[in-house]
Amino acid sequence: MSAQEVKFRPHLERRKCIDAALKFVFAGSAFFGVTVLFVLLFRIISDSLGWLDLQFLTSFPSRFPEKAGIFPALLGTIYVILITAAFSIPIGIAAAIFLEEYAKKSKLVSFIQLNIYNLAGVPSIVYGILGLTVFVRWMQLGRSLLAGGLTMGILVLPVVIVSAQEAIRAVPDSWREAAYALGATKWQTVRYVVLPSALPGIMTGVILALSRAIGETAPLIPIGALTFIRTLPKSPFDSFTVLPIQIYNWTSRPQEDFRAIAAAAIVVLLFVLLSMNFIAIMIRNKYQRRIKEV
Amino acid sequence: MMERALSIRNLKVSYKDREVLKGIDLDIYKNKITAIIGPSGCGKSTLLRCMNRMIDIVEGAKVSGEVFFGGENIYAPGVDPVKIRFKIGMVFQKPNPFPKSIFENVAFGLKINGYTGDIPQMVEKSLRWAGLWEEVKDRLKDDAYVLSGGQQQRLCIARALALEPEVLLLDEPCSALDPVSTLRIEELLLNLKERLTIVIVTHNIQQAARIADYTAFLLDGNLVEFGETSSMFTVPKDKRTEDFITGRFG
Ligand SMILES: Nc1ncnc2c1ncn2[C@@H]1O[C@H](COP(=O)(O)OP(=O)(O)O)[C@@H](O)[C@H]1O
Ligand SMILES: [Mg+2]
Numbered sequence: 001m002s003a004q005e006v007k008f009r010p011h012l013e014r015r016k017c018i019d020a021a022l023k024f025v026f027a028g029s030a031f032f033g034v035t036v037l038f039v040l041l042f043r044i045i046s047d048s049l050g051w052l053d054l055q056f057l058t059s060f061p062s063r064f065p066e067k068a069g070i071f072p073a074l075l076g077t078i079y080v081i082l083i084t085a086a087f088s089i090p091i092g093i094a095a096a097i098f099l100e101e102y103a104k105k106s107k108l109v110s111f112i113q114l115n116i117y118n119l120a121g122v123p124s125i126v127y128g129i130l131g132l133t134v135f136v137r138w139m140q141l142g143r144s145l146l147a148g149g150l151t152m153g154i155l156v157l158p159v160v161i162v163s164a165q166e167a168i169r170a171v172p173d174s175w176r177e178a179a180y181a182l183g184a185t186k187w188q189t190v191r192y193v194v195l196p197s198a199l200p201g202i203m204t205g206v207i208l209a210l211s212r213a214i215g216e217t218a219p220l221i222p223i224g225a226l227t228f229i230r231t232l233p234k235s236p237f238d239s240f241t242v243l244p245i246q247i248y249n250w251t252s253r254p255q256e257d258f259r260a261i262a263a264a265a266i267v268v269l270l271f272v273l274l275s276m277n278f279i280a281i282m283i284r285n286k287y288q289r290r291i292k293e294v
Numbered sequence: 295m296m297e298r299a300l301s302i303r304n305l306k307v308s309y310k311d312r313e314v315l316k317g318i319d320l321d322i323y324k325n326k327i328t329a330i331i332g333p334s335g336c337g338k339s340t341l342l343r344c345m346n347r348m349i350d351i352v353e354g355a356k357v358s359g360e361v362f363f364g365g366e367n368i369y370a371p372g373v374d375p376v377k378i379r380f381k382i383g384m385v386f387q388k389p390n391p392f393p394k395s396i397f398e399n400v401a402f403g404l405k406i407n408g409y410t411g412d413i414p415q416m417v418e419k420s421l422r423w424a425g426l427w428e429e430v431k432d433r434l435k436d437d438a439y440v441l442s443g444g445q446q447q448r449l450c451i452a453r454a455l456a457l458e459p460e461v462l463l464l465d466e467p468c469s470a471l472d473p474v475s476t477l478r479i480e481e482l483l484l485n486l487k488e489r490l491t492i493v494i495v496t497h498n499i500q501q502a503a504r505i506a507d508y509t510a511f512l513l514d515g516n517l518v519e520f521g522e523t524s525s526m527f528t529v530p531k532d533k534r535t536e537d538f539i540t541g542r543f544g
Contacts, residue, residue, distance in 0.1 A: 185376055
């Protein structure tokens, strides 16, 4: 026996066994999430088969499933998101610029920062109640597209601010220094150096935030996004509905066929969400490569 | 009496409550190269940043004392740091071109400062001063980051030169470069000193000996010795200077 064999009892077999078992557990956990997603997708797509066609996309809701469609809901979703974007993007980016580039470290600024993080975690129904109070009643916008879009805007604002801040923070200080050393003012540095470099990151964050808003139902329920409308919204002050609410409405009907068209509407919604996420990931991948080169 | 580009008087700088420059008096002569040497952490970069008020953007830095530039104390109340940086250019330790084209990098300072002349012409001129024109004239539209490290640093020099500053400050501009690129930059600086005044921080004592007319030796925030490079390197007045340049510490 060598000196080593006397001093050690390696139990190689047992150690290898644990290794193999754990690898199996880890891989299983990783696949679990994906499997669930695929089962879900498969169920929904197979339910929707035969229902998802052009007629479905261009028709109004109806009592008869074969005539029903999602046109007003789809349009409502698009309008709400446009208003949400128009509201939250400029304010979100401006706030992020202030916090990252202008604000000196102070108690007040850390207080603001902390509360932005807090706001990002507030349940979305709370925003709906806020929207009802502020936009519907106080500003007298009624149960309108504008009220819905602004409510969603407030909902995504903290997320837009935080992701824009992260993108701005990722811009190397050495570029800011270079700009200052050439006699640039703070605004010129932000406008011509920081923002162009941070823009892809900001866009990624904005798209992800908006795609979250598209899937939200809760905040629009207190606003009263009607579930059955006969006319298309023609101005920001008209009433509206959105896809998730239309889906919710159909799934609560007893008839089997309504569940099928709900599945068809879910496919449309998922398609929109996944394409937005895909675009966001594409932009992020391109952008990350750029920053790493520096 | 030689003309001075900058006169620094009793300059003190502290970060938070730690004093890192403890009363510096130093003259920078026109159309000469002045090297600032000293062990790392002794305050060289801080001193350089005080010369064009880049120190202002460092959070928590407090400056007292005076820096005279063209007869004016640049720390007097009401002096606009933007105007000072426009006249006193700076090049940093790590090449930091903007993520823009080669052309746009050099044109940047011209555009933001409202240059009234012909921008492409000035870009070419600056690139020639930086000895980079021949290498990049066919790819001005390419991204600056396709260039090698040494070329990037010369691009940064060209970018600073485009504003035709009176003084150029360089903070260890060669520390990230290979020996060949380093020599090119040294040659370049020697050619440039007829146009402007150069202050270079370097951790490389041989580099100071090769290019600097004057050398300042800084230790723990104090100016230990200042004088003509040739005499300082042959007969240092201070024992600490001698120890440093002979490589006994630092
Ligand atoms: N932004 C800062 N905040 C606090 N301390 C700093 C900062 N920059 C530099 N220092 C400190 O000041 C001293 C001098 O730094 P610096 O001027 O960069 O020295 P050098 O360029 O000679 O290496 C160092 O001890 C350094 O740690
Ligand atoms: Mg330094």
